[in-house]
Amino acid sequence: MNPDLLRELVPGVIGVLVRRGADFASVEDAVQEALIRALSTWPSDPPRDPRAWLIAAAWHKFVDAARSDASRRGREVAFDLTPAPGPVPATDDTLRLYFLCAHPALPANSAVALTLRAVGGLTTRQIATAYLVPEATMAQRISRAKKRIEGLPFDQAGDLPTVLRVLYLVFNEGYSGDVDLAAEAIRLTRQLAALSADPEIAGLLALMLLHHARRASRTGPGGRLIPLAEQDRTRWDTSLIASGVGILQQALARDQLGEYQAQAAIAALHADARHAGETDWPQIVEWYDELLRLTDSPIVRLNRVVAVGEADGPQAGLKALTEVSPELPRYTAVQAYLLEKAGDKGRAADLYAAAAHAATSVAERDHLTREAARVRQS
Structure with missing residues (x-):
């Protein structure tokens, strides 16, 4: 039994029952019960028509629940509990x-x-x-x-x-x-x-594929976080990258730029570099400018600061940082990174430690703690 195929049938089954007059909440519960039954019975007794089986099983579950509720409340059911004969339209x-x-x-x-x-x-x-x-x-x-x-x-x-x-x-x-x-x-x-055919849907799909392509290299033993610049790029999934880039190019050709397309373009530029030193940071800054125009997001503005620091040097990054709220998550970590690049290792180490203290995940906290220790020892 293919679980993905089973799950792909669910929206259509819900739609059929809703069009028969059932309410969404009750239908969704009935379909879930039918799914649980399918998972236990299909491996040994697979149906010839999985969609029809699920519709029938879910409808029976719904009818039983509706009749029980009607009996308990002493009222009439507001719709015909007997579906019309014949095949169900494939809507x-x-x-x-x-x-x-x-x-x-x-x-x-x-x-x-x-x-x-x-x-x-x-x-x-x-x-x-x-x-x-x-x-x-x-x-x-x-x-x-x-x-x-x-x-x-x-x-x-x-x-x-x-x-x-x-x-x-x-x-x-x-x-x-x-x-x-x-x-x-x-x-x-x-x-x-x-x-x-909305290009933003394609942009989101491309963004997901490009990020997912790096999944195997993002963490080390024990869940240790590995920053993008230190990842083993030979472990990146080149087929996913190619698929993501292709989908993104088709979306951008529609000339209806949205935030997910812009994010995907940034991810594609990272994926295109064979090693961190080849990253096209000036073009990434340009895409962040487009993204800011679309969203005016404080998080995007902070991410742009990092790109500016890479493209134009740490002092330019620190100057751009003055335009960002210090209350943002990762602000202190970004400041520490730029100060380290600028040669102020003492302040950088202290800020890495402060960022670790404020981290919201164990992996991030441990990473920033290691960064503080590394800078102090250098």
Whole structure:
């Protein structure tokens, strides 16, 4: 049994049941129960038509729940529980589900969880394991998200930037449990790109592929963080890089530049350098200027400072740093890096230590602590 094929069927199954008159929240629960049953029965007894099997199983689960609820509440069910005979139309509701699950009314973590359930076809347990939270906690999060969007039309126009942000949040999560969230985000973004020609979707897919290509070189033994300049580039996945660059070039040719395309262009320039010394920093600065024009993001402005320091020297970088808020995460680490390049190793070591103290992850804290020790010993 192919788990990816099983999960790809989920949006279509939900769409069929919703068009029969069922509410999204109840349908999504029924489909999840059908998925769990499929995972246990299909390996020994695979169906001839997986999609039809899932639709029938989910519909039966929904009908049982609806009848039980109607009996308990003493009311009539508001729709026909007997579906029309004949084959089910092969309508693809995936795009509608993306927009519904990543609705702007939902908090980011709820939108991510609901997207992984309804569009990705993951079980609550799989999502909880990936996010390192108890299954009950994740179940409550998903339940609250479904209540939040209750009553919204299934075909309501969605917000593409929110959908893309949710997918990028999924991509940037960890890799715990039996679900690789980065790979899952790439799968879902490929799916979305097949449904829409919007160049920003292609830009996000390219960005994911270019980042994912460096995954094997990003950490060392024990999860030790390895900075980009020190990564073993022979371990980068050249096929993913080529695919990402190709997708990006097609998107840029549409001449509708967006933030994900600009980020992907920066990632492509890093991927194009055979070693750190060959990086085209002046062009990266130009792309950061484009990105700032599009987003005016403080984080982008801080990242641009690093590029300026590489392209024009540490003093130019320190000057650019004065235009950035010291409250930003990584501000102190960037300042330490530029001061070290400028030769002020004493202040750099102290700032590396201060940055380590404020780090939000163990890997980042340990890396900055090692940097402080290295600079003091040099």
